[in-house]
Amino acid sequence: MARAEVVMESKGLTPLSAEDLQELNVEFEERSSIDLVRWAVETFGADAAVSSSFGADSAVMLHLATQVKPDIKIITVDTGFLFPETIAFRDELARRLNLNLLVYRPVMDREAFIQEHGRMWRSSPDACCAFNKREPFDRAKRELAIRCWMTGIRREQSATRRCTPIVQHDHVGLVKLCPIARWTAKDVHDYLQAHDLPYHPLREQGYLSIGCQPEEDYCTRKVRPGEDPRSGRWAGFDKTECGLHVYEQGSGI
Numbered sequence: 267m268a269r270a271e272v273v274m275e276s277k278g279l280t281p282l283s284a285e286d287l288q289e290l291n292v293e294f295e296e297r298s299s300i301d302l303v304r305w306a307v308e309t310f311g312a313d314a315a316v317s318s319s320f321g322a323d324s325a326v327m328l329h330l331a332t333q334v335k336p337d338i339k340i341i342t343v344d345t346g347f348l349f350p351e352t353i354a355f356r357d358e359l360a361r362r363l364n365l366n367l368l369v370y371r372p373v374m375d376r377e378a379f380i381q382e383h384g385r386m387w388r389s390s391p392d393a394c395c396a397f398n399k400r401e402p403f404d405r406a407k408r409e410l411a412i413r414c415w416m417t418g419i420r421r422e423q424s425a426t427r428r429c430t431p432i433v434q435h436d437h438v439g440l441v442k443l444c445p446i447a448r449w450t451a452k453d454v455h456d457y458l459q460a461h462d463l464p465y466h467p468l469r470e471q472g473y474l475s476i477g478c479q480p481e482e483d484y485c486t487r488k489v490r491p492g493e494d495p496r497s498g499r500w501a502g503f504d505k506t507e508c509g510l511h512v513y514e515q516g517s518g519i
């Protein structure tokens with residue numbers, strides 16, 4: 267039995283310590299991505315899920331996860347401010363991969379939110395993300411009793427993601443696994459080609475990281491040559507993450 271399985275077997279439902287996480291991360295750096303997904307599914311069973319934004323290269327993580335567990339829960343948040351192309355891409359992948367898709371939405375729909383809070387993405391994007399992304403996602407994890415969630419973020423995507431560990435705790439203490447953290451853009455491209463999977467349709471127009479677009483040039487814009495893929499998000503703000511992925515200065519997380 268590998269060390270990761272021993273650690274999990276001895277811990278049961280107790281949270282992992284910083285030392286456990288460190289040990290797991292050392293071992294996980296050597297494991298293949300599909301093996302990491304297998305570890306999550308074997309360890310957490312139906313309490314393991316995948317979070318997907320149905321962004322530029324989301325098909326990779328969805329395909330990997332469903333190869334291991336075809337009915338794994340796929341959680342996505344429809345903020346009400348997504349590109350119509352994202353909704354179409356989501357529905358196309360859901361059909362094609364037969365996804366067990368669980369769509370969560372904010373408590374207020376788009377119109378009610380704007381009426382109550384105005385164009386919050388212009389003045390307080392952190393608060394807007396907390397309301398429209400983080401709250402529905404945290405609610406999903408609670409309602410579905412998730413203990414481990416997987417995400418397709420990669421170290422290469424931005425400076426803030428460069429030190430992403432393969433396994434960590436999220437802000438509420440659940441296990442968060444990043445099976446493709448080490449992948450490069452070429453790895454992604456090769457995988458998509460090998461499995462005949464699509465990129466998000468807006469990628470070819472220069473959107474390399476795709477989230478909301480409540481109005482033109484807010485929250486998501488095209489990326490210029492040489493910029494990192496995440497630079498098109500919240501341009502003009504000191505913000506690079508929506509709150510689902512939290513990075514602490516100096517923590518390596």
Ligand code: SF4
Pocket residue numbers: 345347386387390391392394395396398399477478479480484485508
């Ligand atoms: S990405 Fe923009 S519109 Fe979407 S929740 Fe965050 S601030 Fe609001």
